Amino acid sequence: MVRIMPVDGPSDGEIRKILTKYRKIALVGASPKPERDSNQVMRYLLEKGYEVYPVNPHYDKILGKKCYPSVLDIPDDIEIVDLFVRPEFTMDYVEQAIEKGAKVVWFQFGTFSEEAFRKAREVGLIAVAHRCIKREHERLIG
Ligand code: COA
Numbered sequence: 001m002v003r004i005m006p007v008d009g010p011s012d013g014e015i016r017k018i019l020t021k022y023r024k025i026a027l028v029g030a031s032p033k034p035e036r037d038s039n040q041v042m043r044y045l046l047e048k049g050y051e052v053y054p055v056n057p058h059y060d061k062i063l064g065k066k067c068y069p070s071v072l073d074i075p076d077d078i079e080i081v082d083l084f085v086r087p088e089f090t091m092d093y094v095e096q097a098i099e100k101g102a103k104v105v106w107f108q109f110g111t112f113s114e115e116a117f118r119k120a121r122e123v124g125l126i127a128v129a130h131r132c133i134k135r136e137h138e139r140l141i142g
Contacts, residue, residue, distance in 0.1 A: 010128060016140045018104055018126065019133070022079035023050050026071045026102070028093050029084030029111075030054030032062045037108070038084035039063070041134045048137060053078065055093075071096035080104040082133055083111045090116040098123050106133055 010018065025045060031038050042063055045052050053076070054062040057069040068074050071081060071093060081097040083090055083106060090113045097105050097120070105120040107113075107129040120127040 010126060012140055014126075015128070015131075015136050018080070018128075019137050019141055022103060024053070024076060024078050025050050025080045025082055025133075026053045026055050026068075026074060026078045026097075026100075027082050027084065028055040028071065029089075030056050030059070030062045030067060031084075032059060036084075037132075041082075041084075041108075041132065044134045044137070051076070071100050071102070074100070078102045080106055080133075082106045082108065084108050085111060087111055087113040087116070091119065094120045094125075097125065104128065106131075108132055 027042050029038055042052050053074045054067040059067040078100050081102045094116045104126045112129050117127050
């Protein structure tokens with residue numbers, strides 16, 4: 001029997017609510033390289049007025065913002081943890097999201113890990129997968 005992962009939802013209404021209510025985003029796997037999707041998405045979110053905190057241990061600054069080695073190093077509350085790292089790295093960041101008190105973990109395309117996704121949902125976080133935060137913002141809010 002084929003097992004279907006519960007990656008359904010949130011609904012469009014819930015996504016709209018997430019993107020309206022929550023403004024502080026840790027963007028994990030951020031990159032200064034303009035060809036990286038993470039860079040384009042970070043630029044878009046900044047243009048739309050979100051507080052974006054890049055997370056990548058390899059850099060000090062990205063798009064003019066201080067870059068942090070982990071979510072736990074960010075000296076502010078975080079509401080959304082947006083993942084741009086390979087699936088094998090996502091569990092660490094889900095654990096950091098939980099410890100940080102984030103509300104949402106967002107798995108961008110190509111980052112999905114069933115284990116990490118389940119962990120986020122089990123502890124009551126909103127977990128979004130197989131969607132792009134920029135595309136959803138363009139589609140639902142603009
Ligand atoms: N923690 C933080 N950052 C990390 C990391 C970790 N554990 N491991 C790697 N990184 C960083 C790297 O430094 C790299 O940035 P750099 O090139 O500036 O050094 C970046 O994450 C990606 O590294 P890599 O693992 O080599 O990526 P990849 O080429 O294998 O691609 C994804 C994997 C997940 C980044 C890629 O599939 C992707 O961008 N997915 C999202 C797609 C998407 O949703 N696009 C938006 C469409 S609107």
